[in-house]
Amino acid sequence: MKHPVTTLDNKAAGEIELDETVFGLEPRGDLLARVVHWQLAKRRAGTHKVKSRGEVSGTSKKAFNQKGGGRARRGNLKTNILRGGGVAHGPVPRSHAYDLPRKVRKLALKTALSSKLADGKLTVVDSVTLDSHKTKALVEKLAALGWSNTLIIDGAAVEETFSRAARNIPLVDVLPQIGANVYDILRRDQLVLTKAAVEALEARLK
Incomplete structure (x- = not known):
C-alpha cells in the first residue's frame, strides 16, 4: 500500500510502499495486552522484601x-x-519475568504498527537529520507538524544531532528500529517512522 512521505519541514517528499503483511493486519487487542503485560513484568525489579x-x-x-x-x-x-x-x-526478592513465544511477540509488533496506520496516526518521514542540536528549533518543527505526544523510530541508529535535540522534550521518545516495541508504540499517540526504519522493520518482521 502507498503511504505519503513528509519532511521535518512539513513538506511532501513522495510516497513509500508499505508491506501489507507488516502494516495491514487486523487489530488484536488481546495480543497487544499479552505483550504489554509481558514487557511490564520483565521491567519489574522484584526487590521487595x-x-x-x-x-x-x-x-x-x-x-x-x-x-x-x-x-x-x-x-x-x-x-x-x-x-x-x-x-x-x-514478599521476597524474585524475578517477575516469564516466557512468551517469539511468534507472539513478532505478531503483536506487526499488529501495533498496523493499528497506528489504521487509526491514521502513522507518519513516515524521509529522515530526521538536523543542522543544530538546539531543542528550541526542534520543538518549533514538531509543533508545526502537530506532533506533541510522539514516538519517533529511526534506522539502525538515531542521528546524533536529532537525539540530542529531542531528549529533553516531554512526551517525545526517540528509538532506533531495533528498540521498537509494542509498549512504547501504544503509549504514544503519534508514531513517526523514517524511511530507513520502515525498511528495517519490514526486513525484521516479514
Missing part, C-alpha cells in the same frame, strides 16, 4: 510459662501476630 519470623531481631526464648498465667500460650515474641514480629508469607 520483608523480614520473616526467623529474621526479626530478638530472642527466641519462651516469653512466659505455658500455663498458669491466664494468657495465651506464646513461644516467643517474634511471631507474626505480635507488634514487632515477623511477617508471614511476605
Whole structure:
C-alpha cells in the first residue's frame, strides 16, 4: 500500500510502499495486552522484601510459662501476630519475568504498527537529520507538524544531532528500529517512522 512521505519541514517528499503483511493486519487487542503485560513484568525489579519470623531481631526464648498465667500460650515474641514480629508469607526478592513465544511477540509488533496506520496516526518521514542540536528549533518543527505526544523510530541508529535535540522534550521518545516495541508504540499517540526504519522493520518482521 502507498503511504505519503513528509519532511521535518512539513513538506511532501513522495510516497513509500508499505508491506501489507507488516502494516495491514487486523487489530488484536488481546495480543497487544499479552505483550504489554509481558514487557511490564520483565521491567519489574522484584526487590521487595520483608523480614520473616526467623529474621526479626530478638530472642527466641519462651516469653512466659505455658500455663498458669491466664494468657495465651506464646513461644516467643517474634511471631507474626505480635507488634514487632515477623511477617508471614511476605514478599521476597524474585524475578517477575516469564516466557512468551517469539511468534507472539513478532505478531503483536506487526499488529501495533498496523493499528497506528489504521487509526491514521502513522507518519513516515524521509529522515530526521538536523543542522543544530538546539531543542528550541526542534520543538518549533514538531509543533508545526502537530506532533506533541510522539514516538519517533529511526534506522539502525538515531542521528546524533536529532537525539540530542529531542531528549529533553516531554512526551517525545526517540528509538532506533531495533528498540521498537509494542509498549512504547501504544503509549504514544503519534508514531513517526523514517524511511530507513520502515525498511528495517519490514526486513525484521516479514
